[in-house]
Amino acid sequence: MWNDYDDDDVFPRENGSLDSEWQLCKCTKCAKLCDGGNKISKRTWSRHHETLTSRPSRRAVPTSFKSIGSAAVSKESRPRSDSDEIAAGPAFETQSFAMDINDILPVQHPAQASQPLEQPLLFPAADTSLDLQEIEELDLVSDDENFNFEPVQIPEDPASDSESDGPAPDSGEDRQLQQINAPSLAGSTAPDVPRFVPMEPRRSTITGTVFSVRPPWRSISIESVKIEKLRISLGFIEALESACKQNSQLAPGDDERLWNPPCKLLDTSDPGIRQALKTFMGADAPVTEETFNAFRDAALEHHPDDDFPTFYKTKMALAELTGISPIETDMCPNSCIAYTGPFAELDKCPYPECSEPRYDQAKLQKGFHEARTKFWTIPIGPYLQSLWRHPETAKEMKYRRDCDRKIREQTTVTPDSWSDIFDGADYVKLVRDGVIQPTDMVLLFSIDGAQLYAHKASDCWIYIWVILDLRPGLRYKKKFVIPGGFIPGPNPPKNVDSYTFIGLHHLAVIQREGLPIWDASADPDSPDAFFTSYLYVFLSTADGPGQQHMSGSNGHTARVACRFFCGLKGRHRYQAPQYYPVLLKPLNSKYGAAEREDVDIQTDLRSSLSSEASIQQYNSAISHLLTSRNKTEYKARQTECGFGKPSIWSGLPRCLGPPGIFPADLMHYILNIGDLLSGLWTGKLDKVYPPDRADSWPWRVLTGDKWTQHGAAVHACHHYFPDNFDHVPRNPSEKINSGYKAKEWQHWLFGLGPALLYGLLPSKYWLNFCKLVHVVHLLHQYSISKSSLLIAYRLVLQFTYEFEELYYERRSERIHFVCQSIHTPMHMVQEVRRVGNLILYAQWTLERTIGNLGEEIRQPKYMFANLSQRGLYRAQLNALKAMDPSFDRLGHKETQLPTGAVDVGDGYQLRPKIDNAACAPETAAELEALKLYLSNIWNQPFDDKQDN
Incomplete structure (x- = not known):
């Protein structure tokens, strides 16, 4: 407990100096600073003295609070400085993207498409004279019957005009500035490590502030919400909004290092530690303890006097060097929930079908609260700091700064091409409005589920962080992708928010307070060497099920199921619960006159997730949900608006926010469209409803010997694929049900398909397929030009309408042919302009991370714990390589020129002949x-x- 004292009794202020022999014998508040009365350096006292003399004398008052991550833990809070307060400002608005190219490339109405389909397929040539002026001037937002509920009257928020949107500053206690001597890895006392002095949080000088404005529905109190599911979602959002240093989830030592990071290059000169770390790293992945001990025994046999640390000490050294330690949190043994946020105080799973106790009952009877199962979260803050602690990596982290500078200098609104995420209209507006500053860092969040073993219950979810400040050639490499958290199985989680909450809470803390950074590439005496970075989450990517959890949407078979929030209402078979995004009215519907008429894509649907109309409609839909008076009304409103709960991203102070934060996913689209088309062409769709029969389909051509011959033709093309194409497609007639990968679908359908299916598919179906192929090719370019984007938009409209006319044929029993994978491509074209090149935020990175982490599992019996451990090693070793590139063995091999080769620039090498x-x-x-x-x-x- 702290004692009351006056600042003048502790520090003499007459001359602002401290006598070298003076001891802080009365110190209580600064016990850590002076080590209980021992001497401290003048530099350390001077920093603290400046903090104390900058404001009136105050008394330290201890404050107890309960940790969000654990119901059983409480600790004393650390006072927060007044300078940490960051004001809130108005929300930014993003440009809408309305595409209408009828005057340039007319699109035929479906009723007129029967004859032109027989004509040869002509792809329009790229015309550089085309521009997007027509596209930018149009706004395709219409207040039609797709959203006919009345906006809810939201009570005025009394705090909306206040200066700050974050947590109110504490009672005014002064910040403690501690100096901790880091213990040496070899056991000796290390010299004092210079620490970072936090800077005043900067505010935007252009428009607004560094924080986003709370959505209007946040003025609705949790107590007034009648639906339990909504109260839980609001509980997580409210907990994120109150995130600050005082309720940080990090351990005390890790927390201290985060806010006062080392300000010097990493010292790994100790030969014993260096040898141990390189042995631990292995050739490409961390070795097992057994392998490590074998190498250690062999080394000590030849050099018995060497100081070769044990496996355990090496792990501790790695954690100390990088500052990365996992955050352990209690969870339900059946993976239903994690005990965080609104669930933190519970003693058993809240789902009635589970109700498993949280703690080990045998140990609970003895008075010990030990959770039966825990999961790990890897904090992103220490890893981001490590990226700046070496000049080489720090220079790479300034790629985005150069892009921002070009954005501010350019005069045109629309770029000539889209080659990076930073070319998207949403990001450009954030930079021009001052929401994202040069010293900030921009992140991409990606989550997905994985089945670790094909024949064993091993459902596991993983999420990662991608650092967008790095150039595209680096940011997706294994050594720069950081695992963020692991949701163990054996069952899929029922509340994903409770698992991602810990990582997002840590992120919200450093977003609100600012992350202190020491830039090793800057002049040590320059003010640029020390800065505070406010992180910004630009995108959150996932597959369909994952996006449903993160966005709060109803799923892909709901009535309003489009993940791009365009407003399209699905159609369904008579008395069937699943809806599908069908544009054309079925002619044999049993609903008769009640069936809606044809939908016009270009006039009836919203075109941009970040348009003002989309954001307003989303907020209105969430408000509509929150004011439901009972479950019946909630279910009706959920069906009507397409959402079941607000997104947890609404609680972060700095992110793009829903619905714009959820972009398209090109990778899973390849999987889904491939599964649909192959099912149609082979006649093996999951369901065929009478009176329809698969043997009557004219497009059902991949059957019997033809299917076998086609599969053999695909296999025969193996010799002609370059080595860097990855996953050459296997014979689909034999392996399509044996884990056929997305890359295989891509190479088979969109690489070989047009040639191998020519003459096999009837002409009109082949021509329709080729239009989709050309769109996919255009969207996979490294740089997409304006003219290419316009061509892709024209072709995707043709493909969508023609597909319905050719396959669905306005028959209600075939409504399920028109899946979301038929509706999605039209939005993908628009997403390019909104958030940049599609290939840069597809799920390929996460899928590859899941794959190579799964390959490292060495304990199948404890696969989830082992997977989490390997993910932690990955994060720590990536940080070590960033701080000391000499540990990056594979990275040096990539940059090393072959014998006799000459680097001629731009990624090209002049190599000698080898024949x-x-x-x-x-x-x-x-x-x-x-x-x-x-x-x-x-x-x-x-x-x-x-x-x-």
Whole structure:
């Protein structure tokens, strides 16, 4: 307990100095600073003295609070400085993207499509004269019957005009500035490590402040909400809004290091520690304890006097060097929930079908509160600080700054092409409005579920962080992707918010307080060497089920199911619960006149997730849900608006916010459209409803011998795939049900498909498929031009309407043919302009992370715990490589030039010849092909008799 004292009794203020022999014998508040009365350095006292003399004398008052992550733990809070307060400002508005190219590339109405379908497929040439002026001027938002509920009258928020949107400052106690001597890895006392002095939080000088404004429905109190599910969601959001240093989830030592990080290069000169770390890292992944001990025993056998740390001490050294330790949190043994936020005080699972106790009952009877199961969260803050602690990595972290500078300098609103996320309209507006500053860092969140073993219950969820400040060539590499958390199985979680809450709470704390950074690439004496970074979450990606949890939507078979919130209401078969995004009215519907008419994509649907109308409609929908008076009314409103709860992202102080934070996912689209098309062409869809019969489908051509021959043709193409294509497609007729991967679907359908299906599919179906193929090709470019985007938009509209006319044929029993994968492509084209190139935020990165972490599992019996442990090692080793690139063995091999090669810039190398014998065309056909190729390159006939 702290004693009452006056500041003048502790620190003499007459001359602002401290006598070298003076001891703080009366110190209580600064016990850690002076080590219980021992001497301290003048530099340390001077920093603290400046803090104390900058404001009137105050008394330290201890404050107890309960940890959000655990109901049984409480600790004393640390006073927060007044300078940490950050004001709130108005929310930014993003531009809408309305695409209408009828005047340039007319799209035929479905009723007129029957004849043109038989014509040859003509892809429009890229016309550089095309621009997006028409697109930018149109607003395709309509207040039609798709959303006909009245906006809820929201009570005025009395705090909406206040200066700060964050937690109110504490009672005014002064911040403690502690100096802790880090213990040496070898056991000796290490010299004092210079620590970071926190700076005043900066405010935007252009518009608004660094915080986002709370949505209007946040003025609705939790107590007034009648639905338990909604109260729980609001509880998590409210807990994120109150996140601050005082309720940080980090351990005290880790918390101290986060706010006062080391300000010098990492010292790994100790030979014993260095040898142990390199042994622990292995060739490509951390070795097992058994392998480590075998290497250690062999080394000590030859050099018995060497100081070679044990496996345990090496792990502790790695954690100390990087500052990364996991946050352990209690969870339900059946994976239903984590005991966080509104669940923190519970003693058993709240779901009636589970009701498993939280604690080990045998130990509970003895007075010990030990959770039966826990999960790990890896904090993002220490890893981000490590990226700046070496000049080489710190320079790479400034890529986004250069992009921001170009954004501020450019005069045009729309870029000439989209090659990065920073070319998107949403990000450009954030930079121009001053919401994102050069010293901030921008993150991408990605979550997905994984089945670790094909024949064993092993459902597990993982989420990662991608650092967008790095250039695209680096940010998706294994050594820069940081695992954020693991949701163990064996069952899928019933409340994902409770698991992601710990990581998001840690993020909210450093968003609100600012993350202190020491830049190793800057001049040590320059003010730029020390800065405070306010993190910004730009995108949250997931597959369909994952996005349903994160966004609060109703799922892909709901009445309003479009993940892009366009307002389209689905259609369904008579008395069937599943809805599908069908545009054209069925002619044989049993609903008769009650069936809605055809939907016009370009006039009836909203076109941009970040348009003002979309944001307002989303807020109105959530308000409509929160004011439900009973479960019956809630279910009706949930069906009507397409959402079942507010998104947890609404609680973060700095993120793009729903619905714009949820972009398209190109990877899972490839999987879903491939599964649909193959099911149609083979006649093996999951369901066929009478009177429809699969054997009557004219497009059902991949059957019997034809299907076998087609699969063999796919397999025969293996020899012609470059090595860097990854996952050459296996024979689909044999392996399509054996874990066919997204890359295989992509190479089979969108690479080989147009050629191998020519003459096999009837002409009109093949032409319709080729339009989709061309759209997918355009959207997979590294840089997408304006003209390419317009072409893709025109073709995707044609494909969508034609698909319904050709396959669905306005028959109600075929409504399920029109899945979300048919509706999604039209939004993908629009997403390019909104948030940049699609390939840069697809789920490929997370899927690969799940794959290579799963490959490292060495204990199948405890696979979930082992997976979490390997993820922690990945984060720690990535941080170590960032702080000391000499540990990055594979990275050095990537940058090392082959013998005799010369780097000529722009990623190209001039390499010496490696052939040891002359080579020549073996056949006359090869010779003619080479002649034609060289003639086209040189723009003149090739003479093989002349020495060229």
